[in-house]
Amino acid sequence: MLKKKVNLLWLVAFAIALFVPNIITNPAYRQIAVITLIFTACATSWNMFSGYSGYVALGSAAFYGTGAYTMALVALHLHVHAGGDMFWLVPVGGIAAMLVAIPVGLIALRVRRHTFVVITIAIFFVFQLAAINFGFTGGTGGLTLPYIPWMIQNYHVPFYYVALAMLVFAIALSASVRRSRFGLQLLAIRDDEDRALGLGVKVFPVKLTGFAMSAFTIGMGGALYAMMQGQIYPQFVFDPIFDISIALMAFFGGFGTLLGPILGGLVLESSQQYLTVSYSNGSLYLILFGVLFLLVVLFMPQGIVVFIRDWWAKRQDRLAAANEAVGVQGGHS
Amino acid sequence: MNSSALIHAVIDGVLTGSVYALMATGLTLIFGVMDIINVAQGIFVILGAYLSYALSVHWGIDSFVGLVITIPTLFLVGIVVERAFIGRLKGPEKTAMSILVTYAISLVIEGSLNMIFSVNYVQISASYVNKTFRIFGVYFAYIYVYGFIMAAILLVALYVMLYRTRFGASIRASLADQTAAALVGIDVKRVSTICFGIGIAVTAAGGMVFGATNAFNASTSYDLISRLLVIIVLGGMGSLGGALLAGILMVTLEDIVGVVWSPVWSIIAFYIVLVIVLSIRPQGLFGKQSARVA
Numbered sequence: 114m115l116k117k118k119v120n121l122l123w124l125v126a127f128a129i130a131l132f133v134p135n136i137i138t139n140p141a142y143r144q145i146a147v148i149t150l151i152f153t154a155c156a157t158s159w160n161m162f163s164g165y166s167g168y169v170a171l172g173s174a175a176f177y178g179t180g181a182y183t184m185a186l187v188a189l190h191l192h193v194h195a196g197g198d199m200f201w202l203v204p205v206g207g208i209a210a211m212l213v214a215i216p217v218g219l220i221a222l223r224v225r226r227h228t229f230v231v232i233t234i235a236i237f238f239v240f241q242l243a244a245i246n247f248g249f250t251g252g253t254g255g256l257t258l259p260y261i262p263w264m265i266q267n268y269h270v271p272f273y274y275v276a277l278a279m280l281v282f283a284i285a286l287s288a289s290v291r292r293s294r295f296g297l298q299l300l301a302i303r304d305d306e307d308r309a310l311g312l313g314v315k316v317f318p319v320k321l322t323g324f325a326m327s328a329f330t331i332g333m334g335g336a337l338y339a340m341m342q343g344q345i346y347p348q349f350v351f352d353p354i355f356d357i358s359i360a361l362m363a364f365f366g367g368f369g370t371l372l373g374p375i376l377g378g379l380v381l382e383s384s385q386q387y388l389t390v391s392y393s394n395g396s397l398y399l400i401l402f403g404v405l406f407l408l409v410v411l412f413m414p415q416g417i418v419v420f421i422r423d424w425w426a427k428r429q430d431r432l433a434a435a436n437e438a439v440g441v442q443g444g445h446s
Numbered sequence: 447m448n449s450s451a452l453i454h455a456v457i458d459g460v461l462t463g464s465v466y467a468l469m470a471t472g473l474t475l476i477f478g479v480m481d482i483i484n485v486a487q488g489i490f491v492i493l494g495a496y497l498s499y500a501l502s503v504h505w506g507i508d509s510f511v512g513l514v515i516t517i518p519t520l521f522l523v524g525i526v527v528e529r530a531f532i533g534r535l536k537g538p539e540k541t542a543m544s545i546l547v548t549y550a551i552s553l554v555i556e557g558s559l560n561m562i563f564s565v566n567y568v569q570i571s572a573s574y575v576n577k578t579f580r581i582f583g584v585y586f587a588y589i590y591v592y593g594f595i596m597a598a599i600l601l602v603a604l605y606v607m608l609y610r611t612r613f614g615a616s617i618r619a620s621l622a623d624q625t626a627a628a629l630v631g632i633d634v635k636r637v638s639t640i641c642f643g644i645g646i647a648v649t650a651a652g653g654m655v656f657g658a659t660n661a662f663n664a665s666t667s668y669d670l671i672s673r674l675l676v677i678i679v680l681g682g683m684g685s686l687g688g689a690l691l692a693g694i695l696m697v698t699l700e701d702i703v704g705v706v707w708s709p710v711w712s713i714i715a716f717y718i719v720l721v722i723v724l725s726i727r728p729q730g731l732f733g734k735q736s737a738r739v740a
Contacts, residue, residue, distance in 0.1 A: 167542075171545070223724065223725070227477070227481075227483065228683060231683075232720070235675065235720050238713075238717055239717045361549075400558060403557065404554060406549075
């Protein structure tokens with residue numbers, strides 16, 4: 114029965130998501146909605162590898178940027194018709210990111226967790242510097258994509274639905290990985306990598322596959338973002354804040370849970386975008402964000418999802434105990 | 447390119463590298479003792495730089511003299527941060543959580559610094575910052591030499607403390623094995639707090655020299671922390687000698703590539719060396735093979 118309830122909840126959430134562009138009509142806020150969906154999809158995908166395997170990757174912006182540049186370069190050089198056709202390049206961006214993730218993973222996944230974190234950061238900086246310094250990327254001036262001649266009022270609507278589809282894809286993939294044998298192997302690596310190896314899990318290929326799979330959606334996110342913005346700069350698509358943001362979303366909601374990064378992404382990214390649009394004072398925002406972040410990590414170290422689940426379980430226990438007590442009293446009278 | 451430029455690059459690299467080595471030693475000490483990756487180290491360096499800057503601008507206190515104020519100040523900041531936030535972390539995801547917590551701390555400090563000092567770049571100025579002297583036809587910048595001497599003194603002091611005192615012995619014991627250290631009666635919690643304080647305190651000195659040799663603002667910390675992390679990974683995380691050697695090696699290499707090839711590629715060389723070394727020695731130059739955490 115609980116299962117049915119949960120499925121129903123997903124359906125309701127999806128139905129509401131379908132009508133968001135009808136509710137939000139301001140283009141600025143629609144853009145926030147699209148970016149929120151993109152980030153949530155990226156966070157879900159990040160969590161599918163890092164959350165399940167325990168290998169916290171902090172260089173995912175390398176894949177995001179790769180997707181963005183793939184979109185820009187292919188659209189420019191193949192003279193793709195500016196408009197809906199460019200959406201076909203979104204999965205191409207994902208594939209490019211995946212292809213990049215394989216050699217990166219071959220290097221970074223050789224080491225254990227703590228060092229892995231740092232190496233992913235270092236590799237990310239290599240990508241950012243390369244984007245700034247190579248000629249074909251346009252340097253710090255970035256690249257301008259073909260101009261899409263859509264009306265500004267409804268410009269973001271198609272992007273919204275593509276981003277929504279991407280999020281659904283990321284959630285479905287993450288859920289099916291979680292239920293699969295492959296997902297169990299990732300979880301086994303998180304719990305005890307040496308023992309998993311001893312029990313016959315082919316640890317390295319499993320990690321590499323998970324890593325490349327998570328890069329796919331992140332690359333698509335970058336490609337979609339580039340298409341929507343129409344202009345990309347190396348410091349914005351290869352952004353260290355992106356790395357930490359998606360990790361934060363996952364931790365905020367619940368590291369390694371399916372629902373956590375979705376919740377974290379929706380709450381954090383939308384509030385962040387809203388605050389930056391509403392208040393020009395970025396410094397105040399940094400402080401608020403940091404304080405919120407500290408509070409969550411210190412008081413709900415397992416994330417909101419687990420926190421609420423535990424609270425609910427405790428409440429149920431208390432109710433059951435209270436009922437029992439009432440029952441006992443009733444017996445006496 | 448000529449050989450004198452190359453010699454110059456090597457000398458500058460060793461001189462500035464020692465300052466990076468000092469900052470990286472603090473970082474690797476914190477990791478080794480506490481299993482904490484302190485990504486706020488970059489912003490603490492900048493905080494140290496701003497403190498020295500403020501002292502020299504508002505009260506005219508020379509930056510090297512000001513260290514007697516800034517080092518204890520950052521030591522105390524470190525103690526408070528450890529007590530308030532870092533010390534509360536526990537459990538299997540402690541290290542991953544530590545990255546997030548220290549990142550959050552760094553955001554708060556970054557925002558505060560932006561508000562106090564604005565985002566405009568500043569640089570610490572003093573009479574010796576732009577002066578040079580000449581020995582055997584090679585020019586030395588005073589600030590680099592002073593910075594090197596200061597870093598050397600502090601590093602020696604740190605090593606004497608670690609290897610010649612009883613407290614140092616308990617730090618090294620905690621570095622080697624926390625559980626065993628606790629079993630022989632070492633107060634690991636207290637050692638951790640003080641280590642964190644020391645790890646942050648060295649950034650005051652490093653930040654002062656950094657701020658005198660580079661124009662900086664709060665977001666410069668991103669570049670700093672990525673370099674420092676590369677240095678400690680290359681040296682082997684938790685290895686003090688490794689951090690020292692890797693710091694000097696990397697900065698020297700960066701300077702050499704900058705002279706021989708182009709400054710644009712020098713920073714990339716920094717990261718590429720890391721990738722190559724790790725493909726051969728995943729644990730870094732001096733890392734322990736047993737650095738496996740279940």
